[in-house]
Amino acid sequence: MSVISKKICLVGDFSVGKTSLIRRFIEDVFSEKYLTTIGIKVSRKLLYLKSSSQEIDLVIWDIEGNTRFKSITPTYLKGATGAIIVGDLSRQETLNHLRDHINLFLEVNPKGMAIVALNKKDLIEENKLKKLIQLNNFQNHSHIINTIVTSAKDNTNVNQAFYELAENIISK
Amino acid sequence: MSESIDNLIDLLLDLEASNNINKPNNKKQSSPKKQQTPSVETLANPTVEKAAVPLNSTETKTLEQIESNQELLVAKVIEIIQDDPIESLSSAISNLTEEKHRNDQDFSANSDKKAPVPSTNSETKTLEQIESNPELLVAKVTEIIQDDPIKSLSSAISNLTEEKHRNDQDFSSHSEKIVLEDWIAKKEEQLNELAESVNNLIPLMIELLSVKVSDSQELILQTMIPVIDRAIEERSGQDLQKMAHAIAKVLPDAITQEIKIQPQSLGKALAPEMALSIEEQIRLDEDAISCALGSEMGKAIKAQIELEKDAMVDALYPVIGSTISKYLAEEIQRINDKVEKTLSPEGISRKIRAKMQGVSEAELILQESLVCSVRAIFLIHKDSGLVIRDIQPDQEHPLESDMVAGMLTAIRSFANDCITSDSELNEIDYGHFQILLEAAGYCYIAVVVNGIPPQQFRDRIRETLSTIVMKYGNYMEEYEGDPSTIPQSVNLLLKNLTIIETDSSSDSQSSKKSFASLLWLVGILLSGILIPWGIVKYRTAKAERITQEVAIQLDSNPELSVYDLEPKVHKGNIIVTGKVPSDYHRNVAQEIVGNIATSENLNLDNQIIAVNVPPDPTVTAQEVKRATNLLNLLKGVAIAANYQNYIVTITGFVLDTTSTQTVTTAFSNIPGVKQVVFTLETELPTLDTRIYFDSGESEFKKIADSSKIESIKQFLDQYPSLNLKVIGHSDRQGSTSVNQKLALERANSVYKQAISQGVNPDRLEVIGSLQLPPDITYEQPLHLSRCVRFESFIP
Structure with missing residues (x-):
């Protein structure tokens, strides 16, 4: 069976950890340094999905989170089958914007599927975490596959987020 | 003696110990494990620190004492040094070190936490002793050194070693712990006392030295110089490591200082x-x-x-120069080839291309000379940036197609969004690479080219893309990342693009092409010659035909035929040149030629000149004669014209009055004729002569009638334009047939007689008539009817 390519995007406010999640997923590294993504960075990773025994070439678009250029984003989202909508658990306003990002993505790609990643779990105390998860759960949204708490620093659930999205895209 | 040496050794041992203690931090860092077991070093630490305090207070006192005995001390030191002290000192030091080391080990092996600690009291005591008697110490030291210090030192050390060894053995064998402990305690006490004294001495000595140095630098130098180098040499021979260690600390500073000074x-x-x-x-x-x-x-x-720019240039020249020159040589060779082929079809086509594209020929040559190759071709989905197909001829270093496609798509989107929304990004240049982009519908092609591709390559990309879009447009639209959904034939189409055809490539296709282009060229050249030639040919033929027609028409006109009129057809005009005597003639010609011009769609350029030259009298005379002859052909006209002094005199007969008008105009129109004089007669003259015959006779009576023939002759001479009818008659007797015959015979006999008498027979016409002569009636006598009469007529 031939390799199928799929475009996915990482969307979220600036500094929520989109680039870090991608770096963790692709290179398995984490850096504390904060580097702003300007425009776009395209990466790819070949995944083998056991459930469908299908190879998938995930072309990952890391889209800059800067709100100043918000108008650019819709074009970059075009043609994406999936997205990971990222929020920063330590900054409430980024969580507030999650719904906007989901809507924007679905506006451009009405058939698209997304995963919500609540990132930077490592910065949050255990007792607060539960409450935050409860508050930001999109489980009932028809286009949201899952809401996953992640940490690029501790490598928590990063692979799970990407694989779950990939599996879902392929099974469609 | 041995006791003093013992003391000295102990003193020196302590000195070393205290030296070690003075830098406890270093020790800690280098070997932190040592700290775990309590040792003399750590234990002695507070002691020394405390000792340093009183020392400071007594310093000045001691200094004063030393100062008073300065010279003595110096002398002693010099003395000792002069007695080859280096060896002795160095060996003593190493021995001491060994000893100390052993002692430390022993001590730590038998370590007892209750081991006596040198007290502050003993320190102060020793200090006081030294203070009170500094000279004694100096003297003692001097004494010891003077008494062959090396031997004594070494022997003392060996003794000590042996003793120590023995002690150890004893200790282990008899385990007399208490004795040993006491002994060690005692020794330790002694050691400590000595150490203190030496410790106190060190700053003193330093001060001493510094004072000496400041006081009599030269002297110190002189004494030190000869031995320092040897001392160092000797020491480094023995223990390189330690020496290095010792020097290492000061080396950086020393170097810095040295650099500052010199x-x-x-x-x-x-x-x-x-x-x-x-x-x-x-x-x-x-x-x-x-x-x-x-x-x-x-x-x-x-x-x-x-x-120094030039030096740099010179240095790099051999490398860069040759590289560049090699490159240039190759390029120039290629350019040269192109220039040599200037007159080939290729060269000519290049010239035409240069004209059409508006670039210089040299630029085209350069473009053709630079090799260009396709690095990669991508067919990319427009929105998602996913690679539909990628063709990469160079398999060794393939480009990351997904990433390249993604980035290109992002750049395109960015350019579309931020720069202009309607136009497309066509090309990205970096270094000697170009990425040519051609977009349509749902996909676009990106071709990574090394070098400058020819213009037609872009056209080929465009063609390929349009073919793909036309044939497989719906596949492109529905592409969702699965390459198997795209037909394989797309690959073939894209692969065709990997070869950039340049004019220099000598494959069959291009040679065919060039042959074809040669044919075309020849064709164009030939048609360029033949078509104008044909047109010219046709025009000349047409012109000639028209000219001839005009000439004929002009010639056939009686009024114009005599004049030399020359028609010519040129550039849509009929030009008629020549000279006619009057505007009338000119107008006649204009009318004739004008008709032809209208029918042939040409303009008339009448260049005939009407000249009123006095015509040649002979020509006019001829003309008059011609007119006369012509007019004489008319019925009832018999004229003769005489032209003289522009006057035509016409004589003769014009029987019809209408003909008179014709004759008049005919002559008056002849150029050169100014006046026409008529002497015309409207009736023919009559000849009354009759020749009579006997009844039934037709014979001519020669004697009687010969004179009558003469009158006929005269008549004809008088009217040369007239002829005569000879009409025979008969009387009414006899039959008609006989009479008929008789009348004709009588006329014939007169005719014959006239001829015989010299009358022109052409001017006579013989007729036999049954009628009576016109003026004769039946009443008149018969003989009047038997006659031949004459009647004039215009021939």
Whole structure:
């Protein structure tokens, strides 16, 4: 069976950890340094999905989170089958914007599927975490596959987020 | 003696111990494990620190004492040094070190936490002793040294060693712990006392030395110089490590100082070894030097260029020069080839292309000379940036197609969004690479080209893309990342693009092409010659035909035929040149030629000149004669014209009055005729002569009638334009047939007689008539009817 390519995007406010999640997923590294993504960075990773025994070439678009250029984003989202909508658990306003990002993505790609990643779990105390998860759960949204708490620093659930999205895209 | 040596040894041992203690931090860092077991060093630590306090207070006192005995001390030291003290000192030091080491070990082996600690009391005591009697100490030391210090030292040390050894053995064998402990305690006490005293001495000695140095520097120098180098040499021979250790600390400072004092000398000193040391370092660690220098290399080169540009140029020239010249040589060779082929079809087509594209021919040549090749071709989905197909001829270093496609798509989107929304990004240049982009519908092609591709290559990309879009447009639209959904034939189409056809490539296709282009060229050239030639031919033929027609028409007109009129057809005009005597003639000609011109759609250019020249009298005469002859052909006209002095005199007969008008105009129209004089008669003259015959006779009576023939002759001479009818008659007797015959015979006989008498027979016409002569009636006598009469007529 031939390799199928799929475009996915990482969307979220600036500094929520989109680039870090991608770096963790692709290179398995984490850096504390904060580097702003300007425009776009395209990466790819070949995944083998056991459930469908299908190879998938995930072309990952890391889209800059800067709100100043918000108008650019819709074009970059075009043609994406999936997205990971990222929020920063330590900054409430980024969580507030999650719904906007989901809507924007679905506006451009009405058939698209997304995963919500609540990132930077490592910065949050255990007792607060539960409450935050409860508050930001999109489980009932028809286009949201899952809401996953992640940490690029501790490598928590990063692979799970990407694989779950990939599996879902392929099974469609 | 041995006791004093013992004391000295102990003293020195303590000295070393205290030296070690003075830098406890160093020890801690280098061997932290040592700290775990309590040792003399750590235990002695507070002691020394405390000792240093009282020392400071007594310092000044001691100094004063020493100062008073300065010279003595110096002398002693010099003395000792002169007695070859180096060996003795160095060996003593090493022995001491060994001893000390052993002691430490012993001590730690038998360590007892209750081991006596040197007390502050003993310290102060010793100090006091020394203070009160500094000279004694000096004297003692001197004494010891003077008494062959080496031997005594070494023997003392060996004794000590042996003793110690024995003690140890005893200790282990008999385990007389208490005795040993006491002994050790005692020893320790002694050691400590000595150590204190020496410790107190050290600053003193330093001060002493510094005072001496400041006072009599020269003297110290003189005494030290001869031995210092040897001392160092000797010491380094024995223990290189320690020496190095000792020097190491001061080395950086020393060098800094030296550089400050004498900036040049250190450079000079190090210079010869510089190269070698770098070499050595490179051998040890290949990357270190380049790493260290690398970052500064750029700056260094820049600085050097600023300082001395020419030197840099000279240095690099052999390398860069040859590289560039090799490259240029190849390029020029190629350009040369192109120029040589200037007159080939290729060259001519290039000239035409240069004209059409508006670039110089040289630019085209250069473009053709530079090799260009396709690095990669991508067919990319427009929205998602997913690669539909990628063709990469160079399999060794393939480009990351997904990433390239993604980035290109992002750049395109960015350009579309931020720069202009309607136009497309066509091309990205970087270095000698070009990415040609051609977009349509749902996909776009990106071709990565090395070098400058010819213009027609872009056209080919466009063609390929339009073919793909036309045939497989719906596949492109529905592409969702699965390459198996795209037909394989797309690959073939894209693969065709990997070959960039340049004019220099000598494959069959291009040669065919060039042959075809040659044919075309010949065709164009031929048609360029033949078509105008044909047109010219046709026009000349047409012109000739028209000219001829005009000439004929002009010639057939009686009024114009005599004049030399020359028609010519040129550029849509009929030009008639020539001379006619009057405007009338000119108008006649104009009318004739004008008709032809209208029918042939040509303009008339009448260049005939009407000249009123007095015509040639002979010509006019001829004309008159011609007119006369013509007019004489008319019925009832018999005229003769005489032209003289522009006057035509016409004589003769014009029987019809209408003909008279014709005759008049005919002559008056003849150029050169100014006047026409008529002497015309409207009736023919009659000849009354009759020749009579006997009844039934037709014979001519010669004697009687010969004179009558003469009158006929005269009549004809008088009217040369007239002829005569000879009409025979008969009387009414007899039959008609006989009469008929008789009448004709009578006329014939007259006719014959007239001829015989010299009358022109052409002017006579013989007729036999049954009628009576016109003026004769039946009543008149018969003989009047038997006659031949004459009647004039215009021939």
